[in-house]
Amino acid sequence: MTVLHQPGTGADTGGVPEWRPRVAPEPLLPDARPVRVLGTPALKERDPELLRDLYRHLVVGRRYNEQATALTRQGRLAVYPSSTGQEACQVAAALALSPQDWLFPSYRDTLAVTARGVDPVETLTLLRGDWHSGYDPHRWRVAPLSTPLATQLPHAVGLAHAARLRGDDTVALALVGDGGTSEGDFHEALNFAAVWRAPVVFLVQNNGFAISVPLAKQSAAPSLAHKAVGYGMPGRLVDGNDAPAVHAVLTEAVERARHGGGPTLVEALTYRVEAHTNADDATRYRDADEVEVWRRHDPVRLLEQGLRELGLLTDADAEQAAAAAETMAADLRERMHSDPSLDPMELFAHVYAEPTPQLREQEALLRAELDAESAAGTGTGTEGAGR
Template sequence: MPGPPPAWHPRVDPAPLLPDAEPHRVLGTDAALQLDAALLKRLYVQLVRGRRYNTQATALTRQGRLAVYPSSTGQEACQVAAALALQERDWLFPSYRDTLAAVARGLDPVEALTLLRGDWHTGYDPRACRIAPLCTPLATQLPHAVGLAHAARLRGDDVVALALVGDGGTSEGDFHEALNFAAVWQAPVVFLVQNNGFAISVPLAKQTAAPSLAHKAVGYGMPGRLVDGNDAPAVHGVLTEAVRRAREGGGPTLVEAVTYRVDAHTNADDATRYRTADEVEAWRAHDPIALMERELTARGLLTDDFAAATRDGAEEMAADLRERMHQDPALDPDDLFTHVYAERTTQLRQQSDQLRAELAAEAATDEPAQEARP
């Protein structure tokens, strides 16, 4: 049978788009000697602070102060590196597990946890902090990131969007649509897949037969990069280069960071039903904080004073978070209808009136009961 007509040709050369066979690493290699000491110390401070943030937020769920908390313990290197790779004018698009990335970018920890507390749909002003609302539906933040990045480029704004997603999110249609649009439009956006091994209880092998998730980039015409997600300087370097490339008009990049979710999916999950304790312990030996401490110690940067100041700073953050999260917020039930549309629909107005009437009737019923008490 004859082949396609001569006019057919590959759109792009696939070779430069392919990821490396093994995850990119820096710590423990000769490349680590070239790392800036200030960057190493900054990453370490954020990692320690992030671990303490995770443990404190998890404790708040047990105390009834959070409805749910999806911990990123073990994944802190991905979260911190994503935040530090961006410029102030850039945008971060987090998923529900990425509150630490938002905090590392400068968001107040209480505001980052407000959604998970159940007080507001979003506890912060996205425009003010350049952080999109935490996204609970899987991967729906990815097309949003592409749209914002594409619009920014059309307006001439020097802006890059960085979107975070888990390995489970790569099985969603939104993932396909976002990558396809991003590549066709050459939008200035970076996709960071945190491959932590499981989509709740579903292991990666039951989601995809691809050599790696980074290989999926080739099918869309963008570079795929594979990195050790527990190696904070490696993740930071790969993301920084991807952000620079996007800002200079090089288009999108898909980065897969191989990491591990040490804690359960959320406080409502029993992870022992689908993975072994030996598997978890094997990953604890590759802990991102321990990897950084080895490097800092080898270079004489982890002094007693620096380590103590880092721990003290993390404890102060946790204490402040704990104190403020134990204060009951003043909530207005009518806010349920205030921020749905710019102008309330007829149905929303009717629902708001009905709620007010029910609250007024409840208050009127409670007053006689209170007066009757001795």
């Protein structure tokens, strides 16, 4: 219960104004150890259908990462930040939400977006460099993938707060990396979320690095989950490679938010097994041994093992999941190999309601250039096409 700052009478404190913490800090402290479900008796209590669903999404997600990375090598995708090793966080995030909820992803969260139902090709539109967002955020209740770090967090808080004011039972779940917690937007978002008791959940995927910068060079906090206490919200710590555990912790936080309990900060401990993107060489800043340790703590294999031990997954189920992954990859490959039809003039659309004189001038220059190319027969063949 919130206690307002109370100056008191000073009578019983020797003239020093009385002070009490405004919120008791102990209940906000994160779990002493990362929550785990796999390898514990709690696994048996989870819904078998949910566990199988998580597994199928993880297998498809792993394949999506492989295929998207291959597309960068074939020149079909400008950049891809792989989430191999982080699939459990992303899939659990999508599956913890109800249809009326909103997801606020970063550039690395393509699996969370597709697990929510967005077309795998449309998820990649931004990373292909074609358009700001390939999907309709309102239809899917998924904000555009955010490249500027942590900017999605205040957006999530604003949406959640507005939903609450309108009486909607919508919860926003915002994803951010460990590096993103160093941004001012992280602070502003968490602070307002707690002050407003907004129905929002923050999931930090602590994958160890912000490109080449290890977490130890960014934060001296006991854990990122501990930061929650300073804002007045609970912090949770979970094994980010344990899909049922991430799902359980997020579901609890989402339902708490939905029922007026306010925001939660969840830190999922995971690891970015691949390089930051296809443009990065991770061998320059980390040891192969470290990567190997995490490869052994693999989210897909861990879940498969847990399900098989309980008799919840047969060879046929595993083959079916693998076949679904191959079908998705083949479709992705085929559709990404056809040239998008783009209209370069759209660069100027949706910038301002009233374009500035400079933009009008640039627009006219580009139009003239495209017309000249087209008259000379050297155009890109994309002029005037819809996207």
